[in-house]
Amino acid sequence: xxxxxxxxxxxxxxxxxxxxxxxxxxxxxxxxxxxxxxxxxxxxxxxxxxxxxxxxxxxxxxxxxxxxxxxxxxxxxxxxxxxxxxxxxxxxxxxxxxxxxxxxxxxxxxxxxxxxxxxxxxxxxxxxxxxxxxxxxxxxxxxxxxxxxxxxxxxxxxxxxxxxxxxxxxxxxxxx
Amino acid sequence: xxxxxxxxxxxxxxxxxxxxxxxxxxxxxxxxxxxxxxxxxxxxxxxxxxxxxxxxxxxxxxxxxxxxxxxxxxxxxxxxxxxxxxxxxxxxxxxxxxxxxxxxxxxxxxxxxxxxxxxxxxxxxxxxxxxxxxxxxxxxxxxxxxxxxxxxxxxxxxxxxxxxxxxxxxxxxxxxxxxxxxxxxxxxxxxxxxxxxxxxxxxxxxxxxxxxxxxxxxxxxxxxxxxxxxxxxxxxxxxxxxxxxxxxxxxxxxxxxxxxxxxxxxxxxxxxxxxxxxxxxxxx
Numbered sequence: 001x002x003x004x005x006x007x008x009x010x011x012x013x014x015x016x017x018x019x020x021x022x023x024x025x026x027x028x029x030x031x032x033x034x035x036x037x038x039x040x041x042x043x044x045x046x047x048x049x050x051x052x053x054x055x056x057x058x059x060x061x062x063x064x065x066x067x068x069x070x071x072x073x074x075x076x077x078x079x080x081x082x083x084x085x086x087x088x089x090x091x092x093x094x095x096x097x098x099x100x101x102x103x104x105x106x107x108x109x110x111x112x113x114x115x116x117x118x119x120x121x122x123x124x125x126x127x128x129x130x131x132x133x134x135x136x137x138x139x140x141x142x143x144x145x146x147x148x149x150x151x152x153x154x155x156x157x158x159x160x161x162x163x164x165x166x167x168x169x170x171x172x173x174x175x176x
Numbered sequence: 177x178x179x180x181x182x183x184x185x186x187x188x189x190x191x192x193x194x195x196x197x198x199x200x201x202x203x204x205x206x207x208x209x210x211x212x213x214x215x216x217x218x219x220x221x222x223x224x225x226x227x228x229x230x231x232x233x234x235x236x237x238x239x240x241x242x243x244x245x246x247x248x249x250x251x252x253x254x255x256x257x258x259x260x261x262x263x264x265x266x267x268x269x270x271x272x273x274x275x276x277x278x279x280x281x282x283x284x285x286x287x288x289x290x291x292x293x294x295x296x297x298x299x300x301x302x303x304x305x306x307x308x309x310x311x312x313x314x315x316x317x318x319x320x321x322x323x324x325x326x327x328x329x330x331x332x333x334x335x336x337x338x339x340x341x342x343x344x345x346x347x348x349x350x351x352x353x354x355x356x357x358x359x360x361x362x363x364x365x366x367x368x369x370x371x372x373x374x375x376x377x378x379x380x381x382x383x384x385x386x387x388x389x390x391x392x393x394x395x396x397x398x399x400x401x402x403x404x405x406x407x408x409x410x411x412x413x414x415x416x417x418x419x420x421x422x423x424x425x426x427x428x429x430x431x432x433x434x435x436x437x438x439x440x441x442x443x444x445x446x447x448x449x450x451x452x453x454x455x456x457x458x459x460x
Contacts (some may be wrong), residue, residue, distance in 0.1 A: 003406070008200055015198060018190035030194060038198045049406055086266035105190060122185045123180060156183050 007048050011041060014057050018064055023122045025068045027109040036071070040064040061125070062135050065117050107154050115150035118143055186373065205445040211433055212320070214422065258259060269293035269300050273378040275389045277352050278309065279344070281443045285310060289344075289441075291387045293380055302340055302356045306442050306454055309391065318342060327357040328384055337434060338427040339364075339416045341388075344439035345396040353414065354389035354434065360417040361386050361426060369411035370394035376420075378455060386418075402437040413437075 015037060022040075040063045044056065051059055069072030108116055112138070121132045122143075133143045194423055198258030272292035280286050287306040293302045304318040322340055329338055341355025353366045353375070364375045364386070375388035393414065401408035414436045417428040429435055 011198075011200060011203065016194070016196050019194050019196055019198075023191050023194060024187055028190065034197055037196075038202055038206055039210075041198065041203045041208050045203055045207040046211060103229075119183070123184050124191075125321070137415065151180075156180055 003048055007045055010044075010048075010056055014060060014116055015041065016055070019127065021120055022064055022068070023063060024108060024124055025065065025113075027116070028105040030037055032071075036064055036067055039067055044068075058135075059123075065121070065135065066137075068117070069113055096104050110153055114145055115153070116140075118146045119150045119154070122147060200438040204400070216256045216306060218283060227372040240266060243452065257271050266294050267296070269295065269297055270380045270382045272305055272314075273389075275352065275354060275376075276391075277346070279306075279346070279443045285442075287315075287442055288401045289352065289354070290314070291356075291378075291389060293356075293383065293385075295321070297382060298324060300324065304342065304344075304354060304439055304441070317442060324383065329444040337429070337431045338418070339435055341414070341416060342439040343397055343414070344441055346391065347442045349393055350391060351394050352389065352391050352438070352439075354387075355416070355438070356429075357386040357416075359386065359418070360384060362387075362437075363423075365415075365417050365427060366390050366392065366416045368394050370414060373394075373416070386417075397436045397438070399438050401431050402433050407431050407433065408436075420443065436438075 018037045023037040023083045026032045044060045121127045195262040202271045272290045274287045277289040287311040289303040293300040294303045301319040301321045303316040305316045329336035342406045344352045375390035378387040397412040413431040415430040418426045
């Protein structure tokens, strides 16, 4: 298999996961997320010959997070201007699931870019604190404190993380 | 949101059903631009119908006289009908240069091929311009920004470099190589495994750089030769060498990402079409 084919396989296998991460990092801005993913994969492509044997997805994810940080710094003002106001969802016109998801995105937008990255890596990508620290290039202590701040903003208590009984949903969650 | 499991579920739910619109073409094109920026060259793809810039005919006043040893120019000196004065004119740095080559597009329109520098003197763009023989309309399809270093050579990360060129297949087994050299030269030879040929030269007085172009019998480089993650090393790889008046070799380059990239042109409509949304990449 030549390099281009193997890269295409990688893209096919991983681009959607990267898009999910990008979507969360950008607070639901799918266009910017897609652009982030395209830039990330372009960089991965250039580094592909020396990266195939390693953890390509980890490299790509780290690149994506770093790119988002760079973009956030450059576009900080614009991001603030276009972010949605953090009012609470009343759910009056949507189902409860829709309201909750919308609330999640609005809540994520209230976080700093680093807080958002920590939350996404810890609880969406299920990385350990140590792995998250390595991915972001910060200390373990920074990850712990950032995570605590983020959860406080999201009004999530880490003490409440527990195995939940499986619940059979009576309907398919509505996509938004 | 009571607990972390709810947060996890909410994030997964929020990112379900996304549509992936990033194609391999878009990625490789972006990679090529990224690599070009890293080496000091930024390739700007200009597609038909998106940007149509017209240069009045008087911008095509002349070309530098052929130098000693240059083959005679075969192209007519006529610049064709002049576009309307109301059409916008890009700022050119010195006159455009006729190559004498023309191509025919699918709709049977023929285009003359010209070379030039467009933009600001401190940020010139080497451009391959196509002139519609019927209307005289000039379209700078292929533009590459070349950063001018303090010594006049091309600057970028790493050492200065001297050649930038692109290649356009003509008939079977025949190509046009056109580019720019960062200094004056008496003779420039473009070669590949199929053989070499002396290029025609034209000096750009404003920059001191030298345009070169040559039609030669050779297999073209693969279209993706300059877009892969590694340098192409096949037999079509170019070697370009510049000589001074005494026949001494000034600079030479073999392969690399700055020489031999496929010329974007109205006949092939590419090779890099504008980004298209291509949904359908499988979800992991």
